[in-house]
Amino acid sequence: MFITFEGIDGAGKSTQIRRLQRRLEASGLQVVCTREPGGTIIGDEVRRLLLDAGSKTMAHETEVLLYAASRAQLLHEVIRPALASGQVVLCDRYVDASIAYQGAGLGVGIDIVARINAFATRGLRPNCTFLFDLPVPESRQRVQKSRGEVRPDRIEQRDDAYFHCVRDAFLRIAENEPERVVVLDATQPPDVLEQEIWRQITKLTGIS
Ligand SMILES: Nc1ncnc2c1ncn2[C@@H]1O[C@H](COP(=O)(O)OP(=O)(O)OP(=O)(O)O)[C@@H](O)[C@H]1O
Numbered sequence: 001m002f003i004t005f006e007g008i009d010g011a012g013k014s015t016q017i018r019r020l021q022r023r024l025e026a027s028g029l030q031v032v033c034t035r036e037p038g039g040t041i042i043g044d045e046v047r048r049l050l051l052d053a054g055s056k057t058m059a060h061e062t063e064v065l066l067y068a069a070s071r072a073q074l075l076h077e078v079i080r081p082a083l084a085s086g087q088v089v090l091c092d093r094y095v096d097a098s099i100a101y102q103g104a105g106l107g108v109g110i111d112i113v114a115r116i117n118a119f120a121t122r123g124l125r126p127n128c129t130f131l132f133d134l135p136v137p138e139s140r141q142r143v144q145k146s147r148g149e150v151r152p153d154r155i156e157q158r159d160d161a162y163f164h165c166v167r168d169a170f171l172r173i174a175e176n177e178p179e180r181v182v183v184l185d186a187t188q189p190p191d192v193l194e195q196e197i198w199r200q201i202t203k204l205t206g207i208s
């Protein structure tokens with residue numbers, strides 16, 4: 001079982017991943033939680049390059065390829081081995097993020113980003129994706145609150161129009177793949193979201 005969590009920054013993905021991990025483990029399942037970009041030594045190096053506010057001159061093509069490279073390494077070292085040994089994988093962001101942030105947000109193009117990622121992932125797709133849908137102003141407030149004094153990373157520095165475009169792209173993915181993507185209203189309280197996610201997971205897996 002490979003489950004991914006998507007949405008614009010600060011939408012509440014990590015909070016719910018932690019909660020779902022606890023519930024799944026309490027049901028006797030082995031769970032691996034990971035995130036993108038990162039999750040491996042190589043991926044963490046790539047993450048630093050991608051998010052460093054100083055990497056201002058990064059070409060859009062480079063950005064697409066670096067996210068895909070981190071993803072390929074994560075699949076190789078973490079995700080595929082975990083799935084092969086029967087563990088549940090919970091991943092904070094995956095291919096949909098590249099489609100939304102780079103394909104749509106940067107205007108690189110959905111088809112080319114999808115093709116690059118089909119290569120990077122060898123076509124591995126999640127069984128289920130939770131899309132945390134949050135309006136951009138709420139996202140900004142949450143990110144600012146959780147960052148405190150730390151200055152925004154290279155992606156967070158982009159303007160509101162960019163994040164509106166990313167949010168819309170996520171919603172279009174969900175519209176096109178309703179059998180995979182569950183859209184959650186991320187303005188709801190954490191306990192409500194946890195219940196909804198658990199309801200979906202029990203439906204999908206048959207565990208109770
Ligand atoms: N349902 C919620 N309602 C209000 N605040 C929330 C909710 N879920 C999480 N938060 C708060 O919003 C902030 C961001 O949450 P979290 O780190 O879980 O989001 P994220 O989607 O993983 O963020 P990022 O994309 O930046 O990694 C945190 O301060 C968290 O406490």
Ligand SMILES: Cc1cn([C@H]2C[C@H](O)[C@@H](COP(=O)(O)O)O2)c(=O)[nH]c1=O
Nearest residue numbers: 009036037067093094097098101155156
């Ligand atoms: C996987 C992926 C991520 N991004 C962006 C989304 C966020 O702004 C950062 C990751 O930071 P987080 O705190 O771990 O959420 O990277 C992206 O633009 N494209 C991607 O494929």
